[in-house]
Amino acid sequence: MSGNRRTGPGKAHHRASLVSDTPGAQTQGTVRCFVGLPLPPQWQDRLAALRDDLHAACATADTTGPVTRDPAPMRLTALAALLPRLHWTPPGNWHLTLRFLGGVPAPRCDEVAGALRTISFAPLQLAVGKAEVFPARGDPRVLWLGLAQGAPECAALATAVNAALVPLGFAPEDRPFAPHLTLARLREARREGGQRHAAPPGGESASPPARPSSHAATDARDALLAAINTRISRAASPWPVCTVREMVLWRSDPGGGRPVYTPLAVLPARG
Template structure:
């Protein structure tokens, strides 16, 4: 079984800009456990455990779903939380720009996964970038992300969608399984990464 997810990776400049904006919040009381900027992804679909025999089919059937996506541009903007103010769970940054085509792509990727018999959460896709998580039972300030309300990062063109594998452990590792350029003329074209 492989833990897989589809994602858009913000470019380094966008990550650095958001990381600077988070600087004043990082060490405040009640802050979440912040994620490392180099691991920030805009997850389009988390699949959890995918049986090895289905991985090649997933890569092949995702290609046309990605190719149907027009060129899009995004920017990280604003912030929020999942969970209540008193018991926040996830701190996130929002998105602006061509969000509707991104939502449509996430829907097509979910449909691809369902055709392969993979379980997909039955809830609307809410585009966001997870910044950190609050630990249960620890002091938490759910208002911290409100301070990102006026944040607007640099806009960037989305050039590709990636299928990542996540390996849990003391030091979680991420490996690119495949990637597809947006709007590829050859919808079967996918760049495969290492698949140990």
């Protein structure tokens, strides 16, 4: 899960005075960091299965008909048009971000960890909520999952993290915190009229899909959210409530298509 939002979770995070604004790879002498909550393997596995189920349902829709959990064949059609644009968070990387720090000077990482160790918090009970997209209207850019339980506790912990980091020069966040798990980001659709290319081996298109009309974008968004929320609410076994017993300061490094998260400090809950 990632971060704070006022207009939505896809909005860029406010950067502190210690943070480098250089995009892409880490700049020399800096470490790209964030503070967050790890999610248990049970949730990682359920999210991966959810992703695979969505793709499998669309892949077989033309030959086997709509999956009974989906309202209508037209929703599967709309969903199938959107799925190729989804860049899913890799299984194992799903987490809940409390504060994104960006590029922190390497010598200061120990100071950040020390400030976080002053925070006392109890274990958090988290229950999965509903899927949403950002922006709420138009062509979506981020697919995320909220919490049905534990959101106030996560918000309180995020507030404590911000307060602990202010003395180190990190400016407080300038928008309300709303915990959410980023399931996937959506690649921008190609504008209509662009040249199409033959699909390479493996069946994936060599060019992005055409930019959808406003009605098509709405249909695809609604189909995606309905498919996810239906699968969560009607799962054969309920999603487990997870207990998070630690907060982590992670560094993030590029890793050949998926970021590699390395714990710099693990801060256990108390009580």
